[in-house]
Amino acid sequence: MEPLHSTSQVPMLPMQPEPYRIERVHKDTGDTFTLELKPAAGNAGFAFKPGQFNMLYVFGVGEIPISISGDPEDTASLIHTTREVGTVTRAMRALKQADVLGIRGPFGSSWPVLEAKDQDIVLVAGGIGLAPLRPALYHVMNHRSDYGKVVLLYGARTPEDILYKKELAQWRSKFDLDVFVTVDRATGNWQGNVGFVTQLIKRAPFEARNTTAMICGPEVMMRFTAQELIKRGVAKEQVFVSMERNMKCGIGLCGHCQYGPHFICKDGPVFSYAEIAWLLNLWEV
Protein backbone atom coordinates (compact mmCIF):
# COMPACT_ATOMS: atom_id res chain seq x y z
CA MET A 1 0.00 0.00 0.00
CA GLU A 2 1.29 3.47 -0.86
CA PRO A 3 1.80 5.65 2.21
CA LEU A 4 -0.78 8.41 2.63
CA HIS A 5 1.74 10.99 3.76
CA SER A 6 4.84 12.60 2.26
CA THR A 7 7.72 10.14 2.51
CA SER A 8 11.27 11.00 3.47
CA GLN A 9 14.19 11.99 1.27
CA VAL A 10 17.57 11.17 2.73
CA PRO A 11 19.99 14.14 2.90
CA MET A 12 23.17 14.10 0.77
CA LEU A 13 25.55 13.19 3.62
CA PRO A 14 23.20 11.70 6.19
CA MET A 15 25.80 10.56 8.73
CA GLN A 16 27.89 13.74 8.78
CA PRO A 17 26.86 16.36 11.37
CA GLU A 18 27.05 20.00 10.31
CA PRO A 19 28.10 22.49 12.99
CA TYR A 20 25.33 24.94 13.99
CA ARG A 21 25.79 27.88 16.33
CA ILE A 22 23.19 28.72 18.98
CA GLU A 23 21.75 32.18 18.32
CA ARG A 24 19.29 32.13 21.20
CA VAL A 25 18.07 29.87 23.99
CA HIS A 26 14.52 30.48 25.16
CA LYS A 27 13.03 28.89 28.25
CA ASP A 28 9.43 27.99 27.37
CA THR A 29 8.27 26.29 30.57
CA GLY A 30 9.87 24.80 33.68
CA ASP A 31 11.33 21.89 31.73
CA THR A 32 11.15 22.85 28.05
CA PHE A 33 13.35 25.17 26.02
CA THR A 34 13.79 26.31 22.45
CA LEU A 35 17.05 26.62 20.57
CA GLU A 36 17.45 28.97 17.62
CA LEU A 37 20.38 27.79 15.49
CA LYS A 38 22.31 29.03 12.47
CA PRO A 39 24.96 27.27 10.37
CA ALA A 40 28.34 27.93 11.99
CA ALA A 41 29.96 28.26 8.56
CA GLY A 42 27.46 30.97 7.64
CA ASN A 43 26.20 29.03 4.63
CA ALA A 44 22.66 28.99 3.24
CA GLY A 45 19.60 28.12 5.33
CA PHE A 46 18.02 24.82 6.12
CA ALA A 47 15.06 23.49 4.09
CA PHE A 48 12.69 21.01 5.72
CA LYS A 49 9.10 19.82 5.60
CA PRO A 50 6.67 20.18 8.55
CA GLY A 51 6.93 17.12 10.77
CA GLN A 52 10.52 16.21 9.95
CA PHE A 53 13.23 15.86 12.57
CA ASN A 54 16.97 16.38 12.97
CA MET A 55 19.59 14.49 14.93
CA LEU A 56 21.17 16.97 17.38
CA TYR A 57 24.64 16.15 18.65
CA VAL A 58 25.98 17.64 21.88
CA PHE A 59 29.70 17.06 21.43
CA GLY A 60 31.11 14.56 23.89
CA VAL A 61 27.68 13.73 25.31
CA GLY A 62 25.48 12.19 22.64
CA GLU A 63 23.03 12.55 19.79
CA ILE A 64 19.22 12.59 19.93
CA PRO A 65 16.34 13.08 17.48
CA ILE A 66 14.29 16.28 17.90
CA SER A 67 11.48 17.48 15.67
CA ILE A 68 11.90 20.79 13.92
CA SER A 69 9.46 23.33 15.32
CA GLY A 70 10.08 26.45 13.25
CA ASP A 71 8.47 27.92 10.14
CA PRO A 72 9.39 25.84 7.07
CA GLU A 73 9.38 29.01 4.96
CA ASP A 74 11.80 30.82 7.21
CA THR A 75 14.98 28.90 6.45
CA ALA A 76 17.36 31.49 7.89
CA SER A 77 17.38 29.80 11.28
CA LEU A 78 16.60 26.37 12.59
CA ILE A 79 14.26 26.05 15.58
CA HIS A 80 14.08 23.10 17.97
CA THR A 81 11.95 22.88 21.11
CA THR A 82 12.62 20.07 23.51
CA ARG A 83 12.14 18.98 27.07
CA GLU A 84 14.90 18.36 29.58
CA VAL A 85 14.46 14.66 30.29
CA GLY A 86 17.79 12.85 29.86
CA THR A 87 21.56 13.20 29.71
CA VAL A 88 21.72 14.82 26.28
CA THR A 89 18.83 17.25 26.77
CA ARG A 90 20.23 18.22 30.17
CA ALA A 91 23.59 19.01 28.54
CA MET A 92 21.76 20.83 25.75
CA ARG A 93 19.88 22.95 28.27
CA ALA A 94 23.22 24.06 29.74
CA LEU A 95 24.45 25.36 26.36
CA LYS A 96 24.56 29.09 25.79
CA GLN A 97 24.45 31.56 22.95
CA ALA A 98 27.39 31.02 20.51
CA ASP A 99 27.93 27.39 21.60
CA VAL A 100 28.00 24.89 18.74
CA LEU A 101 25.94 21.73 18.14
CA GLY A 102 26.15 19.10 15.41
CA ILE A 103 23.07 18.70 13.21
CA ARG A 104 22.16 15.86 10.84
CA GLY A 105 18.98 15.95 8.83
CA PRO A 106 16.27 16.63 8.01
CA PHE A 107 14.93 13.11 8.27
CA GLY A 108 11.60 11.36 8.01
CA SER A 109 8.16 11.81 6.55
CA SER A 110 6.12 14.97 6.92
CA TRP A 111 2.61 16.16 7.79
CA PRO A 112 0.38 15.98 4.68
CA VAL A 113 -0.10 19.74 4.36
CA LEU A 114 0.02 19.71 0.55
CA GLU A 115 -2.33 16.73 0.22
CA ALA A 116 -4.80 18.42 2.61
CA LYS A 117 -5.49 21.43 0.39
CA ASP A 118 -9.16 22.49 0.25
CA GLN A 119 -9.89 20.51 3.40
CA ASP A 120 -10.60 21.56 6.97
CA ILE A 121 -7.50 21.11 9.13
CA VAL A 122 -7.61 19.90 12.71
CA LEU A 123 -4.36 19.87 14.66
CA VAL A 124 -4.48 18.10 18.02
CA ALA A 125 -1.47 18.50 20.28
CA GLY A 126 -0.74 17.11 23.72
CA GLY A 127 2.05 18.46 25.93
CA ILE A 128 5.27 19.05 24.03
CA GLY A 129 3.54 17.55 20.95
CA LEU A 130 2.70 21.11 19.97
CA ALA A 131 6.32 21.61 18.88
CA PRO A 132 6.34 19.10 15.98
CA LEU A 133 2.91 20.33 14.87
CA ARG A 134 3.83 24.01 14.82
CA PRO A 135 5.53 23.88 11.38
CA ALA A 136 2.32 22.40 9.94
CA LEU A 137 0.31 25.25 11.45
CA TYR A 138 2.81 27.79 10.10
CA HIS A 139 2.47 26.28 6.64
CA VAL A 140 -1.34 26.28 6.76
CA MET A 141 -1.45 29.88 8.01
CA ASN A 142 1.13 30.96 5.37
CA HIS A 143 -1.19 29.50 2.71
CA ARG A 144 -4.47 30.15 4.51
CA SER A 145 -6.64 30.49 1.40
CA ASP A 146 -5.73 26.92 0.37
CA TYR A 147 -7.62 25.45 3.32
CA GLY A 148 -11.08 25.39 4.84
CA LYS A 149 -11.55 25.81 8.57
CA VAL A 150 -8.41 25.51 10.67
CA VAL A 151 -8.64 24.33 14.27
CA LEU A 152 -5.93 23.84 16.88
CA LEU A 153 -6.81 21.75 19.93
CA TYR A 154 -4.13 21.72 22.58
CA GLY A 155 -3.98 19.89 25.90
CA ALA A 156 -1.34 20.60 28.52
CA ARG A 157 -0.69 19.25 31.98
CA THR A 158 -1.19 22.55 33.85
CA PRO A 159 -1.38 26.22 32.80
CA GLU A 160 2.33 26.53 33.63
CA ASP A 161 3.13 23.78 31.11
CA ILE A 162 1.51 25.50 28.14
CA LEU A 163 4.04 25.93 25.33
CA TYR A 164 4.36 29.00 23.09
CA LYS A 165 1.99 31.08 25.28
CA LYS A 166 2.54 34.36 23.42
CA GLU A 167 2.05 32.73 20.05
CA LEU A 168 -1.09 30.93 21.23
CA ALA A 169 -2.50 34.32 22.26
CA GLN A 170 -1.72 35.68 18.78
CA TRP A 171 -3.27 32.64 17.11
CA ARG A 172 -6.38 33.00 19.29
CA SER A 173 -6.84 36.57 18.08
CA LYS A 174 -7.02 35.48 14.43
CA PHE A 175 -10.47 35.24 12.89
CA ASP A 176 -9.47 32.43 10.54
CA LEU A 177 -8.10 30.07 13.18
CA ASP A 178 -9.97 28.46 16.07
CA VAL A 179 -7.78 27.69 19.06
CA PHE A 180 -8.96 25.65 22.05
CA VAL A 181 -6.64 25.01 24.97
CA THR A 182 -7.36 22.74 27.90
CA VAL A 183 -5.38 21.61 30.93
CA ASP A 184 -5.56 18.37 32.88
CA ARG A 185 -5.12 20.20 36.17
CA ALA A 186 -6.11 23.81 36.80
CA THR A 187 -3.73 25.85 38.93
CA GLY A 188 -3.53 29.49 39.94
CA ASN A 189 -6.11 31.74 38.34
CA TRP A 190 -6.70 29.57 35.28
CA GLN A 191 -10.12 30.41 33.85
CA GLY A 192 -9.93 28.24 30.74
CA ASN A 193 -10.97 24.69 29.91
CA VAL A 194 -10.21 21.83 32.28
CA GLY A 195 -10.36 18.28 30.94
CA PHE A 196 -8.52 15.94 28.61
CA VAL A 197 -7.88 17.15 25.07
CA THR A 198 -10.28 14.56 23.57
CA GLN A 199 -13.13 16.49 25.22
CA LEU A 200 -12.50 19.40 22.86
CA ILE A 201 -13.17 17.41 19.71
CA LYS A 202 -16.95 17.28 19.85
CA ARG A 203 -17.33 21.07 20.00
CA ALA A 204 -14.57 22.04 17.58
CA PRO A 205 -15.93 23.69 14.42
CA PHE A 206 -14.96 21.49 11.45
CA GLU A 207 -16.71 19.43 8.78
CA ALA A 208 -15.60 15.90 9.69
CA ARG A 209 -16.10 14.39 6.24
CA ASN A 210 -13.82 16.98 4.67
CA THR A 211 -11.11 17.08 7.31
CA THR A 212 -7.47 16.13 7.61
CA ALA A 213 -6.43 15.72 11.24
CA MET A 214 -2.86 15.72 12.53
CA ILE A 215 -2.14 14.52 16.05
CA CYS A 216 1.03 14.75 18.09
CA GLY A 217 1.50 13.83 21.74
CA PRO A 218 1.97 10.82 23.97
CA GLU A 219 0.99 7.57 22.23
CA VAL A 220 -2.01 6.90 24.50
CA MET A 221 -3.31 10.41 23.87
CA MET A 222 -2.93 9.95 20.09
CA ARG A 223 -4.76 6.63 20.16
CA PHE A 224 -7.78 8.00 22.02
CA THR A 225 -7.77 11.22 20.03
CA ALA A 226 -7.78 9.31 16.73
CA GLN A 227 -10.71 7.20 17.94
CA GLU A 228 -12.64 10.32 18.96
CA LEU A 229 -12.00 11.98 15.58
CA ILE A 230 -13.15 8.85 13.76
CA LYS A 231 -16.25 8.71 15.98
CA ARG A 232 -17.00 12.27 14.89
CA GLY A 233 -16.78 11.16 11.24
CA VAL A 234 -13.19 11.85 10.10
CA ALA A 235 -11.93 9.07 7.80
CA LYS A 236 -9.12 7.08 9.44
CA GLU A 237 -7.02 7.56 6.27
CA GLN A 238 -7.24 11.31 6.96
CA VAL A 239 -5.99 11.06 10.52
CA PHE A 240 -2.20 11.36 10.90
CA VAL A 241 -0.02 10.74 13.93
CA SER A 242 3.65 11.36 14.69
CA MET A 243 5.34 8.38 16.30
CA GLU A 244 8.39 8.37 18.52
CA ARG A 245 10.93 5.60 19.08
CA ASN A 246 14.64 5.33 19.80
CA MET A 247 15.97 6.78 16.55
CA LYS A 248 19.73 6.58 16.02
CA CYS A 249 20.93 6.55 12.42
CA GLY A 250 17.99 8.48 10.91
CA ILE A 251 18.06 6.56 7.63
CA GLY A 252 16.63 3.12 8.42
CA LEU A 253 19.94 1.28 8.69
CA CYS A 254 20.52 0.57 12.37
CA GLY A 255 17.06 -0.81 13.21
CA HIS A 256 16.79 0.87 16.63
CA CYS A 257 13.47 2.47 15.77
CA GLN A 258 11.83 -0.52 14.13
CA TYR A 259 8.07 -0.50 14.66
CA GLY A 260 6.51 -3.63 13.20
CA PRO A 261 7.29 -3.51 9.48
CA HIS A 262 8.33 0.18 9.68
CA PHE A 263 11.36 2.17 10.66
CA ILE A 264 10.10 5.29 12.40
CA CYS A 265 13.08 7.37 11.24
CA LYS A 266 12.60 6.56 7.56
CA ASP A 267 8.95 5.55 7.06
CA GLY A 268 7.75 7.93 9.79
CA PRO A 269 7.64 9.74 12.12
CA VAL A 270 4.37 10.82 10.46
CA PHE A 271 2.02 7.95 9.61
CA SER A 272 -1.58 7.71 8.58
CA TYR A 273 -3.62 6.20 11.41
CA ALA A 274 -4.99 3.71 8.86
CA GLU A 275 -1.44 2.40 8.33
CA ILE A 276 -0.52 1.81 11.94
CA ALA A 277 -3.76 1.48 13.93
CA TRP A 278 -3.19 -2.28 14.17
CA LEU A 279 0.25 -1.71 15.71
CA LEU A 280 -0.97 0.79 18.29
CA ASN A 281 -3.00 -1.86 20.06
CA LEU A 282 -0.27 -4.50 20.22
CA TRP A 283 1.25 -5.03 23.65
CA GLU A 284 4.80 -5.42 22.38
CA VAL A 285 6.15 -4.19 19.06
Next chain:
Amino acid sequence: MNQIKTMFAQHPLFQDFSEEELEFLATCASAEQLDAGRILFQEAQEARHFYLIREGDIALELRHPKRGVITIQTLHAGDALGWSWLFPPYSWHFDARAMSHVHLLAFDAEKVRERLEQDNSLGYRLMKRFASLMLERLQATRLQVLDLYGTPS
Protein backbone atom coordinates in the same frame (compact mmCIF):
# COMPACT_ATOMS: atom_id res chain seq x y z
CA MET B 1 -43.93 25.34 25.56
CA ASN B 2 -43.07 24.82 21.90
CA GLN B 3 -40.31 27.40 22.20
CA ILE B 4 -38.77 25.45 25.10
CA LYS B 5 -39.10 22.21 23.16
CA THR B 6 -37.16 23.57 20.19
CA MET B 7 -34.30 24.41 22.57
CA PHE B 8 -33.62 20.75 23.37
CA ALA B 9 -35.43 18.52 20.86
CA GLN B 10 -32.32 18.18 18.67
CA HIS B 11 -29.97 17.43 21.55
CA PRO B 12 -28.35 13.94 21.32
CA LEU B 13 -29.69 13.15 24.79
CA PHE B 14 -33.22 13.15 23.41
CA GLN B 15 -32.54 11.84 19.91
CA ASP B 16 -35.41 9.73 18.51
CA PHE B 17 -37.73 10.60 21.40
CA SER B 18 -41.40 10.74 20.39
CA GLU B 19 -43.28 14.00 20.06
CA GLU B 20 -45.30 13.17 23.17
CA GLU B 21 -42.15 12.44 25.18
CA LEU B 22 -40.54 15.70 24.06
CA GLU B 23 -43.70 17.58 24.96
CA PHE B 24 -43.70 16.01 28.39
CA LEU B 25 -40.04 16.97 28.90
CA ALA B 26 -40.86 20.51 27.78
CA THR B 27 -43.38 20.74 30.65
CA CYS B 28 -40.49 19.90 33.01
CA ALA B 29 -38.05 22.42 31.54
CA SER B 30 -37.43 26.10 32.15
CA ALA B 31 -34.93 28.50 30.62
CA GLU B 32 -32.51 30.04 33.09
CA GLN B 33 -29.59 32.45 32.99
CA LEU B 34 -26.68 32.83 35.32
CA ASP B 35 -24.12 35.64 35.52
CA ALA B 36 -20.42 34.87 35.45
CA GLY B 37 -19.15 33.84 38.88
CA ARG B 38 -22.54 32.78 40.24
CA ILE B 39 -22.96 29.33 41.79
CA LEU B 40 -25.50 27.06 40.08
CA PHE B 41 -25.40 24.41 42.79
CA GLN B 42 -23.22 23.32 45.67
CA GLU B 43 -21.90 20.00 46.90
CA ALA B 44 -24.35 18.15 49.20
CA GLN B 45 -27.33 20.25 48.11
CA GLU B 46 -30.35 18.37 46.83
CA ALA B 47 -30.09 17.69 43.08
CA ARG B 48 -33.44 19.08 42.02
CA HIS B 49 -32.57 19.59 38.36
CA PHE B 50 -30.44 18.47 35.51
CA TYR B 51 -29.32 20.97 32.91
CA LEU B 52 -28.49 21.48 29.26
CA ILE B 53 -25.99 24.28 28.69
CA ARG B 54 -27.18 26.40 25.77
CA GLU B 55 -24.52 29.10 25.96
CA GLY B 56 -21.52 29.79 28.16
CA ASP B 57 -19.22 27.73 30.34
CA ILE B 58 -19.62 26.01 33.70
CA ALA B 59 -16.83 24.86 36.01
CA LEU B 60 -17.29 21.83 38.25
CA GLU B 61 -15.38 22.53 41.43
CA LEU B 62 -14.38 20.99 44.71
CA ARG B 63 -13.37 22.86 47.83
CA HIS B 64 -10.16 21.64 49.40
CA PRO B 65 -9.22 22.82 52.91
CA LYS B 66 -5.62 23.58 51.93
CA ARG B 67 -5.70 24.02 48.16
CA GLY B 68 -8.84 26.13 47.98
CA VAL B 69 -11.20 25.73 45.04
CA ILE B 70 -10.10 23.07 42.53
CA THR B 71 -11.67 23.00 39.07
CA ILE B 72 -12.18 19.38 38.09
CA GLN B 73 -13.76 19.85 34.71
CA THR B 74 -15.33 22.53 32.57
CA LEU B 75 -18.55 22.05 30.59
CA HIS B 76 -19.67 24.09 27.64
CA ALA B 77 -22.53 24.89 25.25
CA GLY B 78 -24.21 21.66 24.17
CA ASP B 79 -23.13 19.71 27.25
CA ALA B 80 -25.55 18.07 29.68
CA LEU B 81 -24.87 18.82 33.32
CA GLY B 82 -25.79 16.63 36.27
CA TRP B 83 -26.62 12.99 36.89
CA SER B 84 -26.89 13.10 40.68
CA TRP B 85 -30.65 13.59 40.20
CA LEU B 86 -30.85 9.99 38.93
CA PHE B 87 -29.50 8.20 41.98
CA PRO B 88 -30.33 8.35 45.69
CA PRO B 89 -29.61 10.31 47.82
CA TYR B 90 -30.12 12.83 44.95
CA SER B 91 -27.48 15.26 46.13
CA TRP B 92 -24.70 17.03 44.20
CA HIS B 93 -21.14 15.76 44.48
CA PHE B 94 -19.47 18.97 43.31
CA ASP B 95 -20.09 22.70 43.08
CA ALA B 96 -21.00 24.21 39.70
CA ARG B 97 -20.01 27.80 38.93
CA ALA B 98 -20.69 29.92 35.86
CA MET B 99 -17.39 30.90 34.20
CA SER B 100 -19.19 33.27 31.84
CA HIS B 101 -22.77 34.41 31.37
CA VAL B 102 -24.65 31.14 30.96
CA HIS B 103 -27.95 30.20 29.34
CA LEU B 104 -29.35 26.90 30.57
CA LEU B 105 -32.36 24.68 30.33
CA ALA B 106 -33.22 23.30 33.76
CA PHE B 107 -35.30 20.11 33.95
CA ASP B 108 -37.35 19.35 37.04
CA ALA B 109 -35.71 16.15 38.31
CA GLU B 110 -38.56 14.92 40.51
CA LYS B 111 -41.14 15.29 37.75
CA VAL B 112 -38.91 13.51 35.22
CA ARG B 113 -38.09 10.72 37.71
CA GLU B 114 -41.77 10.10 38.42
CA ARG B 115 -42.46 9.67 34.71
CA LEU B 116 -39.45 7.38 34.23
CA GLU B 117 -40.66 5.12 37.06
CA GLN B 118 -44.03 4.74 35.32
CA ASP B 119 -42.78 4.63 31.74
CA ASN B 120 -39.94 2.10 31.79
CA SER B 121 -39.37 2.35 28.03
CA LEU B 122 -38.64 6.05 28.28
CA GLY B 123 -36.74 5.40 31.52
CA TYR B 124 -34.50 2.82 29.86
CA ARG B 125 -33.75 5.02 26.84
CA LEU B 126 -32.97 8.09 28.93
CA MET B 127 -30.88 6.00 31.34
CA LYS B 128 -28.89 4.59 28.38
CA ARG B 129 -28.19 8.13 27.13
CA PHE B 130 -27.00 9.23 30.56
CA ALA B 131 -24.93 6.04 30.93
CA SER B 132 -23.26 6.80 27.61
CA LEU B 133 -22.55 10.35 28.78
CA MET B 134 -21.10 9.04 32.05
CA LEU B 135 -18.90 6.55 30.17
CA GLU B 136 -17.55 9.30 27.92
CA ARG B 137 -16.76 11.52 30.92
CA LEU B 138 -15.25 8.59 32.83
CA GLN B 139 -12.93 7.72 29.95
CA ALA B 140 -11.83 11.33 29.62
CA THR B 141 -11.29 11.58 33.37
CA ARG B 142 -9.17 8.41 33.36
CA LEU B 143 -6.92 9.94 30.71
CA GLN B 144 -6.85 13.23 32.59
CA VAL B 145 -5.60 11.63 35.81
CA LEU B 146 -2.96 9.54 34.01
CA ASP B 147 -0.77 12.65 33.80
CA LEU B 148 0.25 11.65 30.27
CA TYR B 149 2.13 14.88 29.56
CA GLY B 150 4.27 14.65 32.68
CA THR B 151 8.01 14.04 32.51
CA PRO B 152 8.63 10.30 32.17
CA SER B 153 10.38 8.95 35.27
